[in-house]
Amino acid sequence: MKRMRKTALQYGIYLFAALMVFFLTMQLIGYGERYDFRIFNVVIQSVIVYLGVRHYARSTPNDYNYLSGTMSGILVTLVGVIPFAIFQMINLAINPGMMNTLQEGFPVFASYLNPFTAGLIVLAEGTAVGLVLSYLCMRIVDWKEVSAKKPYLKTAE
Secondary structure, three states: OHHHHHHHHHHHHHHHHHHHHHHHHHHHHHOOHHHHHHHHHHHHHHHHHHHHHHHHHHOOOOOOOOOHHHHHHHHHHHHHHHHHHHHHHHHHHHHHHHHHHHHOOHHOOOOOOOOHHHHHHHHHHHHHHHHHHHHHHHHHHHHHHHHOHHHHOOOOO
8 A cells, every 4th residue: 555655646746747737838838728728638647647557566566456556546646636626726716817718618607617616627527537547547557567477367379
């Protein structure tokens, strides 16, 4: 469990940093208010969750299983997404132009959309994506890393 926490903290920080770099880069080049570019957050999150799950599997081969592999990915997600959601709440509170753009983009929910609810949406979206990615990455890592070390799982020729 200690190794899982260490992996989650390390790769969660990588996830947070990567999301921040992407967001700030989009701000600098003038695409900061393009909320549809958040699809690239999924790509970033996919890569880092995969790397975190793979690292955990390689560092604890005897303790790695479906549950621990998936859990390591979920913890990476939470460590990275929670501070990013908090950052977005603060950013939207001090940047009313971006908040107005979001409200205009979603007119049905405009009266409910404020910095807090927008931050909760970021948190919910990132967590939901992380749950699915954690399971998928665990399956890929298990197939690539763990199965290769278990000769009894190989098919007979």
